[in-house]
Amino acid sequence: MPKKQQSTTTPEAVVPEVDAPRVATSEATTPETASAGATGAAVTAPEAPSAAPEPTVPSDEVLAQIAEGTHTGPHSVLGQHPAGLPDADAVVIRALRPLAREVVAVLDSGARVELAHIGHGVWQGVSVAGFQDYVLETTYEDDITWTADDPYRYLPTVGDIDLHLFGEGRHERLWEMLGSHHRTMSGVARETWGTAFAVWAPHARAVRVIGDFNNWNGVLHAMRRMDVHGIWELFVPDLAPYSAYKFEILTAAGEWIEKADPMARHTETPPATASVVTESSYRWGDSGWMSARAAQNPNDQPISVYEMHLGSWRQGLGYRDAADQLIDYLHETGYTHVEFLPLAEHPYEPSWGYQVTGYYAPTSRFGHPDDLKYLIDRLHQARIGVYMDWVPGHFPKDAWALANFDGQPLYEHSDPRLGEHQDWGTLIFNFGDSQVRNFLVANALYWLDEFHVDGLRVDAVASMLYLDYSRKDGEWLPNRYGGRENLEAISFLQETTATAYKLHPGVMMMAEESTSWGGVTHPTSNGGLGFGLKWNMGWMNDSLRYIANDPLWRNYHQNELTFSFLYSFSENFILPISHDEVVHGKGSLIGKMPGDPWQQLANVRAYLAFQWAHPGKQLLFMGQEFGQRSEWSQERSLDWWILDQPAHRGLLSFVAQLNRVYRENPSFWQQDSSSAGFSWIDGSDAANSVLAFLRWDRDGNPVAALFNFSGRPVGDYRIGLPFAGTWEELLNSDAAEFGGSGVGNYGSVVAENEPSHGHPASVVLTLPPLGALYLRPKRRK
Incomplete structure (x- = not known):
């Protein structure tokens, strides 16, 4: 790993509290400017001149939006850009540093470019040395100096192909696009380690990243909107794994709300609710099992399943601690498979995992995600298959999670007759929305791919199939043909099973379906749901x-x-x-x-x-x-x-x-x-x-x-x-x-x-x- 750059931890004295702003409309907030970024090539720079020519200064309205964190394209203002001056090598550098006394851009060449305050805490200066990598040296009152890389000098971490696939609702590896990822990013002449953040929030007026690395104040970490589908992105240089974070979202009603990352792959241990930047270093040893699995039809193999709730099997065991004891016990009792009640993150323990808030995060109650990989790997090496319960039928209303994610219904259907389980007090996914379906289908693939799970048992399928499930007359809406079948949910289930079997031959998709619905395990090509097994209730x-x-x-x-x-x-x-x-x-x-x-x-x-x-x-x-x-x-x-x-x-x-x-x-x-x-x-x-x-x-x-x-x-x-x-x-x-x-x-x-x-x-x-x-x-x- 390259040597780390200077820490980006923000001193508490540096960042003021910012009230919820009112957003004015300007040309700078169009999608075109929102996705703009700095480009350029490495240049050997001379010393910066003491008197640089003056470039254009953004309007006061734009500067105010930058300061308030409400500009949808902060990268189009901040960072480094062509100065538009006669000197073709002239580059303007802008930075947001509220309450600063002095701001200097220190170029990799060693040159120092002094920035001047142009309003609302935004500073600006010009270098005639062309585009270079640099850090910002900021001095505050009492001579406190903070040196950090500039998030706004980096190109987008989300590419056009990713955006297109998500726009089509067909991104089969969505977890690699959205969420938080510790990675390297190329600057002008060198690479920098840091963390890339991306989130889907189409109704948001602005999105900021907050976390323990910036004292939970997102003023200096506003994200840019990438496209019409509402993808927001930011790269925070030098930010290492295991930082806690959330997204701070400005709703259409002008309210700032804090949300955990729907695509987080690790979380704080409940009752704490923040997401955690993570990375995996696990190396699998189950290639023999995986190869044999892909070559077999599980329906004509022996399957006797030991269903278990990990937390109460033998209390106090983590993922790694459980491995030896569970393997010994399953060998003693002779089961071919173990099926875990849901292991995705959930805030309420008595829900047994069926009220999921972190669909991509193994619960932290039992350890790091790599610890779960270790448990599954060990089970596979001991010739024991692993199934896991999966809950795409509903999710809880916790204010910090998926519900009204960007200030209004996003993952759930906006009509409570379609979007809420009255009996359970939970919300129902909007299965007709392409991006919501993508979120769920990719989640099934995530557990099969990243954790080598051998199959998913889909919970409460009957509640998804019927629009009138547990509803009285007048409490549900018929489909376009006047029937009670949820056509969008049916299509979603078919897409999930077909995609899972296409990409992961040998896995088993199981349905907990308690009615006489015909064709649950029939092929999708014949109109069936495509499951491998149905629970015989x-x-x-x-x-x-x-x-x-x-x-x-x-x-x-x-x-x-x-x-x-x-x-x-x-x-x-x-x-x-x-x-x-x-x-x-x-x-x-x-x-x-x-x-x-x-x-x-x-x-x-x-x-x-x-x-x-x-x-x-x-x-x-x-x-x-x-x-x-x-x-x-x-x-x-x-x-x-x-x-x-x-x-x-x-x-x-x-x-x-x-x-x-x-x-x-x-x-x-x-x-x-x-x-x-x-x-x-x-x-x-x-x-x-x-x-x-x-x-x-x-x-x-x-x-x-x-x-x-x-x-x-x-x-x-x-x-x-x-x-x-x-x-x-x-x-x-x-x-x-x-x-x-x-x-x-x-x-x-x-x-x-x-x-x-x-x-x-x-x-x-x-x-x-x-x-x-x-x-x-x-x-x-």
């Missing part, structure tokens, strides 16, 4: 309702267990028992089960075996894998102490075995999206609360999944099978090692050529109480 509701019944009465509810098989292949499904099912008075999974503690644990084992064998992928929220009895709370760690009880340790061992059997048998997952991967043995034996079916891989290898949800063993029970011969027991949920009663078939059964249940062979066996069996034809060695 119907299966969840039906199966939980069934399992909550006393076994004596389950025979009356068999259809609740079998109905999901009628639509299992209408979409690509994942079966979730998520955080939503163990909060808000719903209790824990084991708490939903009837009976005494032994029966509750047996029910959990049988239920999870049913979930893992059912067509679709699986997701289970943390703590349920060992039978936590208390309801989950983000305010405390999981009840790890309960694992000291053998019965709960047995449940954890069962889940580990369940995941191992699942991973090692492609019959469970290779054809999840095809009816060829499933066939019935018998779903109609309600009298015994028995259910039996087959899962198939592409090579025609079956696994039989048998379930007895009654509270008694069912002996001498004939089950049809596709092949005669020995079938080995892959899993028995009632095994003593898992805390069961040990009822079973001694590890294997022999099927004979006697047809039953529409199959050419059958076997007579014993089904354990509240139990599940997995059987597989014995493989020849």
